[in-house]
Amino acid sequence: MAKAVVMPKAGITVESCIISEWLKRVGDRVEIGDILFTYETDKALFECESTAAGVLLEIFYGGGDEVACLVPVCAVGEKGEDISALRPGPAAAHGPADTAAAAPAALPKLPQADKSGSPALGPDGAAPLKISPRAKNLAGRSGADPALASGTGPNGRVIERDVCRLLAEGPAEAAGEEKPGTVSHAPAAPAFDTFEYEEIKFSGIRRAIARSMFGSLQSMAQLTHSHSFDTTEIRRYREKLKKRGGDFAGITLGDMVLFAVSRTLLAHPDLNAHLLDGDRLRRFTSVNLGVAVDTARGLMVPTVFGADKKSLLDISREVKALAAQCREGNISPDLLRGGTFTVSNLGFLGVESFTPVINPPQTGILGLCGITQRPRETPSGLALYPAMGLSLTYDHRAVDGAPASRFMKELCEALESFTALLAL
């Protein structure tokens, strides 16, 4: 008997995904565990394994279609079997929110049984998006896609706080994205425009980054302080660790900064916090460190949960593992959330100072810069020492300049006497 393969639920908070590419075609024979197609959320790319064996009888959604999680995407069975019962209803998918022309012919309905609020569907979804004018306006101003918000207003209406939450915490579900792709344009009238160009459609991740960064800068009072510290001690310590070998050898200066941050931050709770609705601060009692990772698909920020309770070695190992998952595109979306403070390292690219952008609703982000030689007055005249730059961006709505500077001062002191910190 034919079976349906459904769109997997890639994470607790993921409601729908976009099919990237079908690796099997109708008529192909598939076994359980075969990769049928790849799909993506706005944060990661995944592979879907077949949950049934037989012939791929019908594909319900093509590449680029957005499909709600747990909705059938194809039927697998034996030739001649009736699969009409497996076909999804008329409204389970919705096309890219901003390209109505690309909407799929079938618009299956999203299942929404066990949700506290109804999902907000795009304008081309069968269920109209219930959204208050104010929420719609805010979404328009901030570049947020209201279809990604969970409506908590009366009758599931998306209201202002839902868009605020979307801006602050990112989408609760992957929706409304379209398959990244390129469209080449050859100018129709060469006499008029002789330059060729190509337009790159943003991938889901790119769009999420764009929204989040734009929203961040638009909604916060961000400013950046630059400090530096003497890396002599941590470099000396690293040499020791290298000699020790194994995973110890893999501990980087960046890992040590992460460790120092995780131990310093709790004394500065306003920086280990979320600013909610512009007037409430949620201070956390543990440090969930977001670590910016550069990937081919774009910036990703996995989270080291409970970093304040983890050893330097643990942190180092975990960051490496998370970064690898990010680069491979198989990181769980649940690991891309929940950060209470973020560290971004551009030092290895020779950046001397920068203004990292806060990942909302966090209140701070620390940027690691490169090491430069700086002169220092000593009794025997000027001496050079290796200084690493640190750039702290913080939300002035939550934190004032002096406390932010005190945090940095304490952090620098901790790093300059790193072995003492290890004793704590």
Add this chain to the structure above:
Amino acid sequence: MPKSLHIDPAEVRAPGAISFQDIPVNVYSRSVEAERGRYSDADFLRIFRDISILREFESMLNQIKTQSVYNGVETSYPGPAHLSLGQEAAAVGQAYLLDRDDYIFGSHRSHSEILAKSLSCVEKLPDQELLDIMENFLAGTTLRAVEKLGACGSVKELAIRFVLYGALAEIFARSTGFHRGMGGSMHAFFLPFGVYPNNAIVGGSAAIAAGAALYKKCNLKPGVVVCNIGDGSIGCGPVWEALNFAAMDQFTTLWEEGKRGGMPILFNIFNNGYGMGGQTRGETMAYDMAARIGAGITPSQMYAERVDGYDPLAVADAMARKLKLLRDGDGPVLLDVITYRLSGHSTSDQNAYRSKEELDAWRAVDPLLSYREKLVKAGIAPDSRFEAILAETAERMTTICRHAADEKISPYVSFSSDPQVLERLMFSNEKAERLDAAEPSVLCKKADCPRVRQLADKARAAVTAEGKPVSKLKQFNIRDAIFEPLIDKFYTDPTLIAYGEDVRDWGGAFAVYRGLMDVLPSSRLFNSPISEAAIVGTAVGYGLCGGRAVIELMYADFIGRAGDEIFNQLSKWQAMSAGILKMPVVLRVSVGSKYGAQHSQDWTAMCAHIPGLKVVFPATPWEARGLMQSALNGTDPVVFFESQRIYDMGEMFRAGGVPKEAYEIPIGDTNRVRTGSDISILTVGAALYRAVEAAEILSREYALEAEVISLHSLVPLDYAGIIASVRKTGRVVLVSDACERGGFLSDVARNITELCFDDLDAPAVVVGARNWITPPYEFDADFFPQPGWIIDAIHQKILPIPGYTPKQSYTDAEQLRRARLGV
């Protein structure tokens, strides 16, 4: 209730009988010969001329209405034409002795009254005065149009043309008319000749005229007031209220020396036998002869008599006797002037209710024929003279009609080129500290008033500077806040009077006026009968004559008893007169509590609905004092709502409390009493305090900060503060004690939705009282909005609050159910 009037059981329980005087009926019988002493030949002829002018005027209207042509002038007129053809002699006889200081008020069949009174004044006034009046009226607009009629032999002829043209242009709705065309046929009048408004509401003039007489009496102004009403109006309650009000005993028993005496008013019933088609005698009335009713009003029987209105000399003779009584302080008086309407009630009248024989019989005694015949017989003038007068009248009327119909000479106001033409007339918006230069009449210095001394010691805020609550008894409360500007004004504006039920000795049912009795004579503060229509109607008359009145209806629920007076009279005369009349009247109404279904209603919506009324509802002492001051300094009618729940409230919101110095709050402002960014709560009236309580709960328990704004002004209303708040919060709930359906706040909610749509996070939600009768006080919290209701509505309709469990249902389904059932 004054203690000086002793109700002696021995006296009131003693047996006896009430005896009546005979009521004279058509007793006039003097011959023309006998009248030669009173009238010159020219006078006799002028009476005829005036009758002919009145007849021609309405004949012209009749022809235009029915045939669209009059003497070759083709025009049409879509408005009403309630004609009094056949009744001219009565009007001319009445006007004969009246001068410009005597005011007449009319019914909706008053063309002849207006013209007759005006022609009488033209005859009496010197030429220069006539020229000044015409030149100054509407900045010469009407006179300029009249001058286009052509050269004129005399100032009197010019003035006659002026009167006829001004009235006709007004009827034709032209901007050159007496009220720029905004009054029309049933609201044409001319103040400079003492011609005060006629009225489209049957009997509407009775209380207004009584108020005019009150103005003359209280302000010692010369002249009398003639209230013209039809026999059909004798079935109207407000007419009886006015008769009684005008005849109150206190004018002779209690009022101070100098103001003591009867009201100078003649109630003149033009008795044409019909109220539209209903036959008054024999069908719809009980009095047999209207002259009888005076005997039901006063022991003097109002000196009532029946007069033959088909004989102008009989009417003039009666007028002479009644005017003497009035001038001697023996008013009010009453005349039952028999007349007959030869035309229909209006031009659509098929005369189905009367016979041809009846009409023919009256045509046979038409004064235009019978009076002329009498004068010819007596040798006053040859018959040809009368023909000449009729020809002259027709010729004049034809020219005037041609010009009044000509749009070039008599243009309409243009709503397309000047869309605000009528908007500007709705309120006078003037400031007038005092309306007369006379010295205000008071009994002692203001500083000697015990209540003023007591107020000086009261705390101007509900809490001390140190934040300690002040005892209720020591707080300067809303009662005091209304009292203070009022007593100040009594010492500034000599025309100010205050009256209503139980306002003097009792100090008002809710003690707002307590202490005023100590400083004011009876003529400035007096108890009225329980006659809401007369209370408001007389104030309308008092106000439009140039006085300032503050009147009180004890409970807002009694507005119904004064419906016409508030909704049709108080509200409309400023605009209907094109701004010539002002209406400096403050109508205080108190919203009750504890007294059940007929004593607890907030009827702001009704007043706010009617164009032409300013409506306020202060909820704090600061608001009450500033708004009352604005109302008392203005020239517009203000309905001043108060709430019995909060009379004893001190100032809780205003930093520094209520200033001791006088200040105005512009009517239209809003008062933000609490700031917040999560939701706006707008309130009207006493609901303010429950909204503040809800705001405190929201803040304390749900981390939501509500902004609370008191809408102390309903009309006019400047939305700026409301919009700013809603833009900020995106959420708004509107609360008042008015029944929710059709309440004023629904209107505000609609405007907010339209004006702030893009800023709203949820629809504007109105929380009002239930659409029921007000149950007994024991169930107050089940009927009127409570703090919890406000939070319930927010939770269910605007912003679901995590973990909150509502008690009241504000679900869509419940809303639909209630609407379906009409509850």
